[in-house]
Amino acid sequence: MFVRLVISDAMWDRIKPLMSADPVRGRRWANHRRTLEAIAWKYRTCSPWRDLLEELGPFQTAHERLLRWAVDGTWQKIFAAILVSADAAEDIGWTASVDSTVCRAHQHAAGTRKGGEAGRGEPADHALGRSRGGLSTKVHLVADAGARPLAITVTAGQGGDAPAFTAVMAALRVPRTGPGRPRTRPDAVIADHAYSSRAIRSHLRGRHIRAVIPQPVDQVRHRLRRGSRGGRPPGFDAEAYRERNTVERCISRIKQWRGLAMRTDKLAIAYQAALHLAAILIWIRR
Structure with a gap:
């Protein structure tokens, strides 16, 4: 049977030096x-392992x-090494965009x-939550x-975007x-109005990161209603905000793998490992 493969010889030349060596004892890998x-095929097609x-x-x-490489951190190490190479080649655009998607x-x-x-x-919750749409x-x-x-984290589906902001930003680490x-x-962080909170703006300001986040209508009305006590409106660069589509395009690329668009893994570490593999292949394909 013909199998459509996704790892070309050039891509494998970049990944191979980063893989685990054969164990000193026991059978070879x-x-x-x-x-x-095999892992990529399973998640691209959303087929059962069997x-x-x-x-x-x-x-x-x-x-x-x-699972073994998820537990020992191999996926994160490979992903970090790919980012190191891209940063050394000045191939990372440090105007970052943040968003989430429900699977x-x-x-x-x-x-x-x-x-x-x-x-x-x-x-403890295996990053699974139940809402009106079911498990996600x-x-x-x-x-x-x-x-x-640049960074990926997973949480239960019913959780909000703002509470997970600091966690996903903490995962951004390029040696x-x-x-x-x-x-x-990053030089700047672009996010939609779901991330417009005083805590997030203070977090970015404290780290000297420019925030490009619009205020939702209710926050604007509340500030105007308070008059002079409402303070100044936060700065907002409408031109820079037009680049927020980058994170939407990134999500679209990842969800081309059907096994990532719909989660079938019982363990969150397995699902996140597959997300990291997809991210690695997105980077070395360019």
Whole structure:
């Protein structure tokens, strides 16, 4: 059977040096490239693990490797290394956009024992929430000016955008190629009116990051109603705000993978690992 692959030779040349070496004891790792293709195929098609094509190897290998690399931080390390390379080449647009998207959860994602697994970084609620639309997960992203992901976090679907803002910004961390601390501050942050709060504006101002966030109508009316006590309106660059579409385009790219547009994973760490794999391939494709 013909299998459409997504990792080209040039892409693999960039990923291969970042993969885990063979263990000192025990059996050698299975083919890393084939395993990555298997994981990507599963999430691109939203197929069950047991339906993995024979050409891509045993499904147990791919699933076990996805979780193992999520727990030991391999996915984050590869993603960080790709960002380091892009930053060194001045390929990161540091006018960042922040937004979130709700992904419906399949019934197969439910049923995991509550309480999480602290040792593996699994949240107690497994980043699953129930609202009027049913079970869902919310994916929070920071995208650069080229519509590519810089940071990704997941929360329960019924949660708001503003409470998760500091968490997703804390996930933005690009190490330097030479000496110096990792870069964690973009030049500006563009976000919609859902992020218009005094706490978020103070957080960005304290970190010397320019905020490009419009005020919702109710906040404007409240400020005007208070008169001189309402203070000055926050600064807003309407021209810069036109670039907010970058995060929407980034979300659209990620949701081209059907297994990410609809979550089927019981564990949040598995789902976030697949998000990181998609982000890695988005970067090295360019």
